[in-house]
Amino acid sequence: MMRTTYRLLALLVASLLGSTTASAGPFTEGYAAARGTDSLFLSAAPEKEAAGWAAMTARAAYLPSAQLQQQQQYSTSSLTSRTFSVSQPVFSIDKAATVMESTPRLRSAESVYVQRENDLATRYFKALADWLKASEGLRLTSAKKTAYTQQYEAAKRALLAGEGTVSDRQDALLRLEQAQSEEVLLEAQQQAAANEVQMISGVAPNDTWSTLTVGELPKLPEQEDCLREALAHNPQLLQAQSDKEMADLGVWKARGALAPQVSVVVAHTTVSNFTTEYTGIQVSMPLGVAPVGQALSASANADRQRWLTLDAENKVKLDVRKLYAQFKAGVAEVSMRKTAVETASLGVEANMKSYQGGVRTKTDVLNAIQALYQAKQDLVTAQIALAESYLNLELTQGTRPEAILQSLDGYLFAKIDKTSI
Secondary structure (H helix, E strand, O other), rough: HHHHHHHHHHHHHHHHHHHHHHOHHHHHHHHHHHHHOOOOHHHHHHHHHHHHHHHHHHHHOOOEEEEEEEEEOOOOOOOOEEEEEEEEEEEEEHHHHHHHHHHHHHHHHHHHHHHHHHHHHHHHHHHHHHHHHHHHHHHHHHHHHHHHHHHHHHHHHHHHHHOOOOOHHHHHHHHHHHHHHHHHHHHHHHHHHHHHHHHHOOOOOOOHHHOOOOOOOOOOHHHHHHHHHHHOOOHHHHHHHHHHOOOOOOOHHHHHHHOOOEEEEEEEEEEEEEEEEEEEEEEOOOOOOOOHHHHHHHHHHHHHHHHHHHHHHHHHHHHHHHHHHHHHHHHHHHEEEEEEEEHHHHHHHHHHHHHHHHOOHHHHHHHHHHHHHHHHHHHHHHHHHHHHHHHHHHHHHOOOOHHHHHHHHHHHHHOOOOOHO
């Protein structure tokens, strides 16, 4: 409860200060655009609207109903009979259950809509993350090509001076050609990801996004706090609970069909020039086997929904624990990847000095350069994977996508010039 209050206060402060101190980042801006562009998400609004009309119809089950009936007889006489009647249910178990069904129906529809929002946020994040990984890969590959070119030119000069070998030159050339082939593949991946981003949001990725400037993610609370939030706000679980409530009411509806129904009826009948009016009580008692079968079927469906709800609750618990562990592991991995980059940078420097001193070979230098840029690429991959773990964990807890994506903008684009978005 306290964590929910803090979240609401944080969102309120962000909304109040947003116009003067903060700007939307790539994730937030793209998600906002996607809400008005993505066809799959746009289909969620009519789906929610249809559920709203269905709920309104359910609420009207106990309202009075009117009927106009007219009969024309030709066989014996040309009499015309017209009856207008109004019926008001007084006692009807199935109608009462139908009215009560409107509230969980609306909750279920709202939960489904939230799931559509979460799905959109996840799809947009993955598309933009793929583009970021390819863009960062291209930047690193370009730098690696420059390093290999320098080594290749140095190997050629050494060979001409009689101080190098053909194998050194060819090894450097091979590494350069491999980097060029990697660049072609990464360009294709970047274009494919850019197309997907534009298809979802209608906005092509901005070149100013392509360089990550990593900041800090918000600190997560303890795992048990995350679990409590998820059990209270997870949209899949809320939908399952609403469906269970509707299934239980379905049992009452089916059983109510076996019970008498009492209504007050007011009728006005005109036959030729004669008019009769009456007000009375109508009692209807259903007879037949079908209502019994419907009641048994509804009871079995309610049992099924109870198990599905329990399964949804267990799945939420499992997902929170798994995602929490992934996030913690991701934090540790990013820290280790940063250390690996620092170590690899020192390795390149040490191998180049050792090569100049005649202790190391040109191949050792090339291997060190390869290790350095692989370590940098692994760091980028780990940082984006950590962002995805954070996204999935927060969505599981029912956090609004806009708030999560704003945090991810602050994490992956800490120093981006957001006025260019």
